[in-house]
Amino acid sequence: MVTIRLHNSLTRRKEVFAPLDAANVRMYVCGPTVYDRAHLGNARPVVVFDVLYRLLRHVYGDAHVTYVRNFTDVDDKINARAREMQKAGDTRDLNAIIRTLTDETIGWYHADMDALGTLRPTHEPRATEFIAQMIAMIRTLIDKECAYEAEGHVLFDVHAWPDYGRLSGRSVDDMIAGARVEVAPYKRDAMDFVLWKPSTDEEPGWDSPWGRGRPGWHIECSAMAEELLGPSFDIHGGGLDLQFPHHENEMAQSCCARPDACFARYWLHNEMVQVDGKKMAKSLGNFFTVRDLLDQGWPGEVIRFVMLQTHYRKPMDWTEEKGRQARATLQKWRAQVAGVTPAEVHPGVVAALSDDLNTAGAIAELHQLSHASDASALLASAQILGLLTPALSGWEQAGPADKADLSLLDDLSRRLAQARERARESKDFSEVDRLKAALVAAGVEVRMSRDGVELVPGPDYDSAKLGALA
RNA sequence: GGCGGGUUGGCGGAGAGGUUACGCAGCGGAUUGCAAAUCCGUGUAGACCGGUUCGAUUCCGGUACCCGCCUCCA
Secondary structure, eight states, X not given: OOOOEEEETTTTEEEEXXXXXTTSEEEEEOOOBSSSOOBHHHHHHXXXXXXXXXXXXXXXXXXXXXXXXXXXXXXXXXXXXXHHHHHXXXXXXXXXXXXXXXXXXXXXXXXXXHHXXXXXXXXXXXXXXXXXXXXXXXXXXXXXXXXXXXXXXXXXXXXXXXXXXXXXXXXXXXXXXXXXXXXXXXXXXTTOEEEEEEOOSSSOOBOOTTOSEEEOTTHHHHHHHHHHHOSEEEEEEEEGGGIIIIIHHHHHHHHHHOTTSOEEEXXXXXXXXXXXXXXXXXXXXXXXXXXXXXXXXOXXXXXXXXXXXXXXXXXXXXXXXXXXXXXXXXXXXXXXXXXXXXOOOOHHHHHHHHBTOOHHHHHHHHXXXXXXXXXXXXXXXXXXXXXXXXXXXXXXXXXXXXXXXXXXXXXXXXXXXXXHXXXXXXXXXXXXXXXXXXXXXXXXXXEEETTEEEEEEOTTOOGGXXXXXX
């Protein structure tokens, strides 16, 4: 059995991964709040944990890994967006707008993440479908005196959990000292956070022992993880910016509700996507969506490759230069593995991934396999990274969109070959050069070897520019 | 202010206390009518200052700069 090592945020160390149950390895990853297109930063954890999911499936077997990623479909940002839509003329009631908005956003999310070649998780629970479980957990917390009711709210008492702050490496006192959080008068402690809050009549709300209301942000993950994975599970993942307060609060709630269990055992956090050295964020306005890149013509596989070139615990930037290099590499590899049957995954690739998801190291191994012309190992090994998969194929056939183009290129390659034959006799290469220059200008790569001519349309292929030659 | 992380060759980007990361670009060569593609070869880089060590880019301490979290955030 391969030994997987993962950096656990809880201990700030790389640890040997030992699942609670090798027959059912369980992972929970925080998913999106659904009111808008996912930006590149949102996509990073999806890709990173997709690689971990694939690695776990490789090691423990496809049927022995359960992966849960939630959709947060109850949230004040969603409500705010729906109100904007109302102001813009949408006459439906708020809940109807929200339902449409969240459904549509989930559809976008699936389409965009599918384009990046990520596998769908085993379960993708929507928060609104687990309100009963949240209410039950909140009741438990109140019963255990870890939470209290105040002015229609239910708040978690951070002092109820002695280890509060352990995950994010800070003490309650430190946090209060530098707290920028607005302290509501009904809070016993500034750091206490909301489990349940009242809703107005038009806002989404559910009946509860504390009146009609809606859950706070953190409780959904605790409730859904317990429902779908059990009170103790193996891996909890998400962006580094969720470490505090989201994950700290999740852990406090869950551990207080189920003190016999341990909630998540390995916490993994990916670093941020940056733009010009700053975190990509909606609030900073420096973001672009996955859809933006796809629409610009960047294949999902190229975006995925660029992401995996940087270790998940390091900040990364998207640049067009990286995109171009990734595209060239993938094009070369795809040509190399065309028609090849995948063999065994190269042990070096598994070893690299098993070392805290060293995807850059794994890619270096792929370069070696390509270099060694071991196409079947290259294919199998790339696929464990979700690269060179059938699902992401097609884009590398850039260029001739229709049969007319293909036959035109076919025709031109024959003409070029004939012109070259004649030129070899006559030593007059002017016609060859003319054809070649025109082809290059139209974005066609001209490959002339000793025994033939090959025309490969590149990314800038423009059939209109070949008109003069037709 | 508190806590955490980073700084690697022209660019991107890893691992490892001592032996080539890797990719791209560049340079030299093979090949080519010339190119392209391909193949071969090629780079003592590790922010700065100290310390530990036979030996540190890798461990420890300090300095500088950068980033993240502490408010919603992947």
